[in-house]
Amino acid sequence: MRFSPLSALLSLDRTGKLAAVSLLTSLISGCSQMPEKNSSLTHDSFSETQRRVVDFQEVSCGQVWTFNSVSVVNNPLYWLRTMDCAERLTPAEARAEARRWPADNWQSRFKQAVLLSNGNITPVERRQYLQRLDDYSYDYPTAVRPLLTLWREGQGSLLQLSAERTRYATLQQTSDAQLDALRQQDIALNQELAVTRRKLDSLTDIERQLSSRRSPDAADSSHAADKSAPDDATSSGNKSEDDATP
Numbered sequence: 001m002r003f004s005p006l007s008a009l010l011s012l013d014r015t016g017k018l019a020a021v022s023l024l025t026s027l028i029s030g031c032s033q034m035p036e037k038n039s040s041l042t043h044d045s046f047s048e049t050q051r052r053v054v055d056f057q058e059v060s061c062g063q064v065w066t067f068n069s070v071s072v073v074n075n076p077l078y079w080l081r082t083m084d085c086a087e088r089l090t091p092a093e094a095r096a097e098a099r100r101w102p103a104d105n106w107q108s109r110f111k112q113a114v115l116l117s118n119g120n121i122t123p124v125e126r127r128q129y130l131q132r133l134d135d136y137s138y139d140y141p142t143a144v145r146p147l148l149t150l151w152r153e154g155q156g157s158l159l160q161l162s163a164e165r166t167r168y169a170t171l172q173q174t175s176d177a178q179l180d181a182l183r184q185q186d187i188a189l190n191q192e193l194a195v196t197r198r199k200l201d202s203l204t205d206i207e208r209q210l211s212s213r214r215s216p217d218a219a220d221s222s223h224a225a226d227k228s229a230p231d232d233a234t235s236s237g238n239k240s241e242d243d244a245t246p
Contacts, residue, residue, distance in 0.1 A: 061085035065097060065111060073107040076147040082114050083151070091120035106136035110148065117155060123162040130155055 056077045059067075064078075064085050072078050086094060098115035101108045113129045130152065140148055 056081045061088060065101075068107065074141040074143055076144050079110070079114070079144060079147055082111065086114045086118045089115070089118060091118065094119040103132060106133075106139040109133045109136055113155075114151075117158075123159055123166075126155060126159055126162075130159075 059081060064081055094115045098112045101111050103109050103112060109132055113133050116129050
């Protein structure tokens with residue numbers, strides 16, 4: 001006849017039961033200590049991540065571009081450091097450093113792009129190096145892809161900003177040209193108005209002169225009419241007297 005562990009536990013006396021309970025308590029305590037070991041591992045991993053961050057931040061900007069191992073270029077923290085160092089270079093230094101790297105893999109293209117983005121480049125040049133970088137889009141490591149995509153979107157925003165500035169400059173030039181044409185038209189109209197006013201003033205002077213000349217002639221005509229009127233009356237009277245004489 002077989003006994004189960006529970007039956008065996010019930011068959012024990014008081015002392016045996018206490019010993020069994022104590023043993024079970026020890027086992028449970030041992031199991032509850034397992035997460036502490038896992039917590040220690042997690043803390044160690046976090047400390048390792050912190051150490052790597054500090055290491056990349058302590059790399060000098062003069063040496064950061066020479067790293068090319070797979071373990072380094074697959075680490076997004078390395079690329080954050082390169083972006084920080086690229087911003088500290090002058091445009092001429094950034095262009096010179098970019099020319100040192102042959103564009104034969106994705107990491108070299110990315111280094112060139114990061115450097116040239118701070119090289120005071122034109123929108124055409126920015127579009128060109130982004131296109132060259134996109135040619136290796138299938139080679140991006142999984143760990144670096146989110147950072148590279150975010151950086152690529154930032155470059156696209158800069159291109160859009162440049163396009164908007166160009167469009168605004170074009171509109172500004174067009175508006176300035178239209179305003180200048182309106183100013184020239186206004187000047188021409190004012191000149192024509194001045195000429196027309198001078199002509200009107202001349203015509204007014206001529207009319208005034210003609211009026212002044214016409215006034216004496218009219219006075220002489222009225223005097224002559226007044227003088228001839230008595231003579232006509234005298235001749236009419238004489239003629240009447242002649243007709244009345246038999």
